[in-house]
Amino acid sequence: MTPTAAFQARLHALVLAGLLACTLPSHAAGALAAGEHPPHTNPLARLNPEAQPWVASLHQVLPPDAPVRAMLLRQPQVQAAHAGVGVAQGRQARLAAGPHEWTVKSGLQQRRESLGPRFTEGELALERGLRLPGKQITDQAMGRAEIEVSTLAFEDTWHESARSLLKAWFDWLREARSSRTLAEQAQLAEQQLKVVQRRIQAGEAARLEGLQAEAESSRAQAAWQQAAARERSLQADLLRRYPALQASVQSLAPANLPAPSALPEGAAAWVERVLADNHELELAEAQVQQAELQARRAGLDKQADPSVGVRAARERGGAEQVFGIYLSLPLGGAARQADEQIALAQAQVARDKAAEVRQRVSSEAWRIAWLASEGEVAWRSLDTAGQRMAQAAALAARAYSLGELPLGEALQSRRLALEAQLSADAARLDVLESQSRLLLDAHQMWTPPSHDKEQ
Template identity: 85%
Template sequence: MTPNALWPRPRAAVHTPVRLPRLGPTVLTALLSGLLSGLLSATLAGPAWAAGEHPAHTNPQARLQPEHQPWVAGLHQVLPPDAPVRAMLLQQPAVQAAHAGVGVAQGRQARLAAGPHEWTVRSGVQQRRESLGPRFTETEIALERGLRLPGKQRTDQAMGQAEVEVGTLAFEDTWHESARSLLKAWFDWLREWRSSRTLDEQRQLAEQQHQVVQRRIQAGEAARLEGLQAEAEASRAQAAWQQARARERSQQTELLRRYPALLASVQSLTAAPLPAPSPLPDSAADWVERVLADNHELELAEAQAQQAELQARRAALDKQADPSVGVRASRERGGAERVWGVYLSLPLGGAARRADEQTALALAQVARDKAAEVRQRVSNDAWRVALLASEGEAAWRSLDAAGQRMAQAAALATRAYSLGELPLGEALQSRRLALEAQLNADAVRLDVLESQSRLLLDAHQMWTPPSHDQEP
């Protein structure tokens, strides 16, 4: 059995045997315990790791002020309630795995705090035979342990804290990504539901138009060609609605299979109209600053970079190997001679330890570059969402106003045709333009609502992970 499974067997050892007088077992035990305790205390003593030198959660106090809450109420009309969302997020396999990872990190912290060295007991029995002489049974016992140098101990403590920090941030980031996925799936279904509802209204209008044409044909006021045109338009509207309904049902099935607790939210939302987006109380730059001030993905990348730097520091310290100190006792020549000794062994580091340091330094640089890339990507994504959320509301109002005017024009065109003042083709074309304008306005409305909801989510104003709720 090697003295330490994590390190190579010492190549050289300096033994200093000392002949002592006969000692009893009690005196011998006290002597060995006192000697090793003194050596370990002198070697392992060192200042505690400064609490400020490990990654910590930011606390930007970015909660929305009460005067900013009214615009959020409109979003809550379209979003599922907080309680079922949290319950479903906790049940997601990725979130559960990340939560288990926090326990793994805590175990690694305990392992780093304990250190790589353990007590090792050595014992042996041998026989000595002299030529033409007696035989002697000789025994030997030794107790030894590697001593972690003070700098390594402090670095291991910092690495343990970094492990827990990274594990916690990984859980929070996984929670946040799962919440983003739920939000996206929710609005994907909303888009299909809204499109299906709009096309259903258009189908009914096309059928009413077809009935008007049929009455005019029966009255001899319209040609059969117009009847064919109206019938074709009704069939086209019917097919478009059926396709939209199929997409909506598919999206709803996928949503509820993954998040079954949203069924009540789906049923309640389908009975109410979509709310109108409200202008944001702050500028896009303010929202970007709020998002970047407390972003799990960015914090995780920075914590991993600091963890890699600690590992590089530890690899540099490992170029100086840890010594091993031990005591030994032996009985030679059948007990006629008793030998007690203290020994020290020190591995001599070489090219392998220097290579480990270079590898750790390179990995630390990779982690720093990755953190910079994550910051750039998170910043770009935050600007994209913030600009759409803050400037999209004005665009929606313009499209909504245009859609209402187109709908009024289509209604007038339909009435004009029924009075024989407008050809059917122009009336149908007016109806198609009104439908296109309404679909565009609905799409922008949902894009703005989703972007504003995404801002709330990224700024940790809703659906926050449990650990985030526990912060002051």
């Protein structure tokens, strides 16, 4: 065998040995307890509308579940959050692969002796950094945390989009209800005007009363037209953002909204439900664990990863052949310590933000739960008052037609009845919206696809 062939054979053997040494699987010690995150589960069973009449009444007001979920999935912000899950999967794969890659080095040089011959010499080396076992385990935990955070971010974005849809739906419904109430009042004012005109023609009323009745009719017409314009604007915006609601908008009769029902459980039970499975809170807690893992990883990075390599050289024209293995180890300094301090501070920021999120979510849950559970009593009082005021207004109008009551008092009675009716309508919709929001926050309707897989 020639010297060149022997050199190449030994070089191949060294390269193969290096490859085997650097690609042997590391002995993982199991998942880090700090990096583990429990699988996302929904602790609440679905409420059966047949067993919960108040849930069934809400379904008469809300759009169907299937088209709503299809629309939510098509929302740009939801699609962006869903794409973030794919980004997290890529980051997980990157963390599993590690930061190090194979490096091939080669060199060619010429040696010249002052009084002797010239020699062409060559060198070839193969090296790679070795990730320490503790870092590898932490990286694997960080990869799982990436998936968990991105999944929860998607679910939280879905939930916020559902809240926006619910608010837009009730904003339109509230204005549609007001528009119909004001339309009825405009018709009553027109009827009152005709009564006044007949009495004027019969000589039983002064011209001044006709002017008052005309002004009241014009005011009622203007209020109705303004409300109708707001309704059309809100409906157009709703259907522009959620076109699949067209059928629901056309089929729903705002004049025949169901009466709110009392909740079978108190506010505390519903707050417990909401906090037991809250996307925003779970996301904040997952971000805390992610930040703590990053701080742990920064602490491990204070001990730099070594690099191992093999080299082979051919010197003095092949007269000398060199084979060897080498190890290089960077010495960590102030920069690595500063990185750890930054990561620790960021972990503390994440913990503080999680505490703020828990406080805010809990406060909002209590507010919605109280409105949903206690608002029904207030609505019944307002509804009763509105019915009594409407009866009083009808009697006042009748008394005026018989000449037993001044027109001003009849008109004032009608205005008070209108205010009472609008207040009762607003209270009704406030209760229906808060109860719907309670179902939404407790993941009893319009849930993301991941919840279907978990149940």
